[in-house]
Amino acid sequence: MKYTPSLDGLRAIAVTSVVIYHAYPSVCPGGWAGVDVFFVLSGFLISTILLQEFDRSGRLGFKNFYIRRALRLLPAFACLLLVSLLFSLMIRRHRIENLENILLSASYLMNWNRAFAWLPGEGGYLAHTWSLAMEEQFYLIWPVALLLLVKVRRLAPIIIAGLVVLVLAWRLHLVHAEANAERTSNGFDVHSDTLLIGCAVAFMAIGPTARNFARNFAILPVAPMLLVLAKLQIQSALTQGIGLTFVGLCSAWIMIAAMEDGLLQRILSVRPLVYTGRISYGWYLWHYPFLVWGGHLFTHANTLALVTPLLVGASYLMAALSYHVIERPFLRLKDRLKPRMADSPLTLEVAGMPEPAGQ
Numbered sequence: 422m423k424y425t426p427s428l429d430g431l432r433a434i435a436v437t438s439v440v441i442y443h444a445y446p447s448v449c450p451g452g453w454a455g456v457d458v459f460f461v462l463s464g465f466l467i468s469t470i471l472l473q474e475f476d477r478s479g480r481l482g483f484k485n486f487y488i489r490r491a492l493r494l495l496p497a498f499a500c501l502l503l504v505s506l507l508f509s510l511m512i513r514r515h516r517i518e519n520l521e522n523i524l525l526s527a528s529y530l531m532n533w534n535r536a537f538a539w540l541p542g543e544g545g546y547l548a549h550t551w552s553l554a555m556e557e558q559f560y561l562i563w564p565v566a567l568l569l570l571v572k573v574r575r576l577a578p579i580i581i582a583g584l585v586v587l588v589l590a591w592r593l594h595l596v597h598a599e600a601n602a603e604r605t606s607n608g609f610d611v612h613s614d615t616l617l618i619g620c621a622v623a624f625m626a627i628g629p630t631a632r633n634f635a636r637n638f639a640i641l642p643v644a645p646m647l648l649v650l651a652k653l654q655i656q657s658a659l660t661q662g663i664g665l666t667f668v669g670l671c672s673a674w675i676m677i678a679a680m681e682d683g684l685l686q687r688i689l690s691v692r693p694l695v696y697t698g699r700i701s702y703g704w705y706l707w708h709y710p711f712l713v714w715g716g717h718l719f720t721h722a723n724t725l726a727l728v729t730p731l732l733v734g735a736s737y738l739m740a741a742l743s744y745h746v747i748e749r750p751f752l753r754l755k756d757r758l759k760p761r762m763a764d765s766p767l768t769l770e771v772a773g774m775p776e777p778a779g780q
Contacts, residue, residue, distance in 0.1 A: 429698025430689025436701040464619025529557040536607040546713035581621040588614040615669030639678035642671035703740030711736040
C-alpha cells in the first residue's frame with residue numbers, strides 16, 4: 422500500500438488526544454476517541470494490505486502476516502514490559518499487583534481484565550494496554566474472516582455493516598442492563614465496531630465522486646469530533662451507547678478525506694504531525710506509565726501539576742528513542758524478510774484474489 426503521510430498526521434492527532442486526556446482529563450474529556458481513530462485506521466490498513474495480497478497472489482500468507490505484525494509491534498512493547506518488570510522488582514509497593522498486570526499485558530488480556538475486573542486496580546500503569554489487547558485479538562480473528570469475505574467480495578461491506586450493527590446492539594443491551602463503562606468499552610465483543618468500520622471501508626469501492634464529497638465536506642465529521650473531544654466523557658451512557666460507533670463513522674470519513682488532495686490532507690501532512698504519527702505507537706506505550714509513575718513520585722497536587730508537562734515531554738522523547746533505536750531496525754528486518762516469507766507454504770489459496778504492500 423502506498424505510504425500516505427496524512428494518515429500519520431491523523432495518527433498524531435489521535436495519540437495527542439489520548440495523551441491530553443490522560444494528563445489533563447478536564448481539558449479533553451473526550452480524548453478517549455483517539456483510540457477509536459486508531460482502531461478505524463488499523464481495520465482499514467490491515468484489510469487493505471491483506472486484500473492487495475489476495476489480488477496479487479490469490480492467497481493469504483498467514484506466516485508472513487503474523488511475523489510482520491510481530492516485528493512491528495513486539496520489540497517496543499517488550500521494552501515497556503521489561504522496564505515495568507524492573508520497576509516492579511525495585512519497588513515493593515503493589516509489587517504482586519504490578520507483576521500480575523505485566524503478565525496480563527504480555528498475554529494481551531488487559532481488555533478482559535478491565536471488562537470483568539479480574540484483578541483490582543484496572544491494570545495500574547499498564548491499564549492502557551487494553552487497546553493493544555483489542556488489536557491483537559483482531560489480528561487473530563480478522564485474517565480468517567477476511568478469507569471468507571473475499572469469496573463474496575461485493576457483499577462484504579454489507580456483511581461487515583451487519584456485524585457493526587450486532588456489536589452496537591449488544592453494547593446497547595448491556596448499557597440498558599446497567600453494565601458499567603469498563604465492561605461496555607473494554608470487551609472485544611462490545612468495542613470491535615470501530616475496527617470493523619475501518620475494515621468495511623477497505624472493501625468498499627469508493628468512486629471519485631464520493632471521495633471528492635468526503636474531501637469537500639470534511640467539516641461535517643470534523644466538527645462533531647471536536648465536540649466529542651471537548652465534551653463527551655467515556656463513562657456517559659451516550660458514549661457507551663451510540664457514541665463509540667458514531668466516533669468510528671466520523672473517523673472513517675475523516676480518513677477518506679485525508680487521503681484526497683485538499684486542505685485537510687495538507688494540514689495533516691505537515692512535518693511535525695507526520696513525525697509524531699510515526700512515533701505514535703511508542704508515545705502511546707510510554708505516556709501512561711510516565712504519568713502514573715509521576716503521580717507516585719509527586720503526591721502533592723501542585724507539584725504534580727508542575728511536572729506533568731515534563732512527564733508528557735519525557736514520554737515523547739522516550740517514544741522518539743524507541744522509534745529510532747528499537748522499532749526502525751526491526752522494521753528494516755521486516756522488509757528484508759518479506760520476499761522470503763512470501764513463498765511460505767503456510768498460505769491458503771483463494772481463487773482469483775490479492776498480495777499487499779508493507780506497513
